[in-house]
Amino acid sequence: MDSEKIKSALADVTAEQDPTLKSAKLASLCSALWLERGVELVVVGGSAIEILTEGAYASGDLDMCHATKASLSVAERKEIMGLLDAKGGPRNWQVAGMYLDLLGPVESFARTPYRRVEAPYGSILVMKPEDLLVERVLMTFYLGESQMALDCAKKFISVILTGGMAVNWSEVRRLANLPEYRNLPQCEKLVKEVADELKIKSPLHSN
Amino acid sequence: MNSKSKVPCIPIEGSISWEDWLKGRRFRREMGNRVAPENIRRKTSSSDRRLKKLFNGERGLPFTPTEKL
Numbered sequence: 001m002d003s004e005k006i007k008s009a010l011a012d013v014t015a016e017q018d019p020t021l022k023s024a025k026l027a028s029l030c031s032a033l034w035l036e037r038g039v040e041l042v043v044v045g046g047s048a049i050e051i052l053t054e055g056a057y058a059s060g061d062l063d064m065c066h067a068t069k070a071s072l073s074v075a076e077r078k079e080i081m082g083l084l085d086a087k088g089g090p091r092n093w094q095v096a097g098m099y100l101d102l103l104g105p106v107e108s109f110a111r112t113p114y115r116r117v118e119a120p121y122g123s124i125l126v127m128k129p130e131d132l133l134v135e136r137v138l139m140t141f142y143l144g145e146s147q148m149a150l151d152c153a154k155k156f157i158s159v160i161l162t163g164g165m166a167v168n169w170s171e172v173r174r175l176a177n178l179p180e181y182r183n184l185p186q187c188e189k190l191v192k193e194v195a196d197e198l199k200i201k202s203p204l205h206s207n
Numbered sequence: 208m209n210s211k212s213k214v215p216c217i218p219i220e221g222s223i224s225w226e227d228w229l230k231g232r233r234f235r236r237e238m239g240n241r242v243a244p245e246n247i248r249r250k251t252s253s254s255d256r257r258l259k260k261l262f263n264g265e266r267g268l269p270f271t272p273t274e275k276l
Contacts, residue, residue: 017268018268018271019267019268019269019270019271020232020270020271022268024228052217052235053235053236053239054232054233054235054236054239054276055235055236055239055243055247056236056239056245056246056247056248056270057247057248057249058248058267059248059249059252059254059258059266059267060258060261060262060265060266060267060268061254061258061267094257094261097261098261098267098268099254099257099258099261112219113219113220115217115218115219115222115223116221116222116223117217117222117223117225117228118222118223118224118225118228119225119228120225123222148247148249150243151243151244151247152243152247154239154242154243155238155239155240155242155243155247156239157242158238158239158241158242158243159235159238159239162234162238163214163216164214164216164217164231164234164235164238165216165217165235166216166217166218166219167219168219194242197241197242198241198242
């Protein structure tokens with residue numbers, strides 16, 4: 001990406017006042033610049049949930065991981081983020097009026113692909129909803145019931161059940177049975193609860 | 208495409224175009240709002256100090272109202 005295009009993209013992201021668009025555009029710009037140096041980035045956590053659900057959940061920081069073990073050296077990161085007038089580093093930056101946190105290699109158990117949005121400056125890879133769903137249900141009940149995590153999980157499930165995003169339910173079931181989660185009954189219960197509210201049949205019922 | 212609503216679905220394989228992703232924003236927000244409150248941004252986190260400094264005492268930019276998506 002040449003310097004004029006970077007400058008124009010940066011001005012666009014900086015001026016953007018919709019938090020989800022701002023986050024998606026920054027992810028797109030950073031992903032493109034890192035990919036030029038051979039590293040794929042993935043949007044994770046609350047930022048990923050926001051891109052997938054519009055759930056009014058995320059705060060003003062964008063969390064990204066690299067999709068492979070390889071990352072960039074501190075010098076390369078400094079060079080790229082310098083192109084974006086970013087402050088800080090080498091893992092957290094203030095850039096274009098928000099924060100970017102680069103958290104390290106991504107952790108995913110699902111065998112489905114990362115979701116891909118063809119954003120203005122290049123593709124954004126987004127964490128797999130199968131992982132996000134099972135993890136969010138875990139977060140809901142891990143330390144007693146968390147209302148915020150419960151609301152987030154319910155919105156996530158509702159968007160899936162109404163056709164806003166596709167998931168592989170067999171993968172959800174497999175993940176929820178892994179030792180890392182062991183929360184299939186809780187996943188089934190919550191998906192059924194949301195399905196009942198929407199008056200549709202749960203696709204994750206017990207056999 | 209979601210057969211019930213004709214709103215673009217974020218697919219498992221392949222990708223969704225920017226235009227389709229934008230088109231689906233309101234639908235996704237509305238479907239979430241059917242089962243939980245509209246704004247569920249956390250009130251606090253370990254990043255509060257830096258966020259509140261950057262966003263004038265808030266934890267991020269205000270969300271665009273559903274009707275404007």
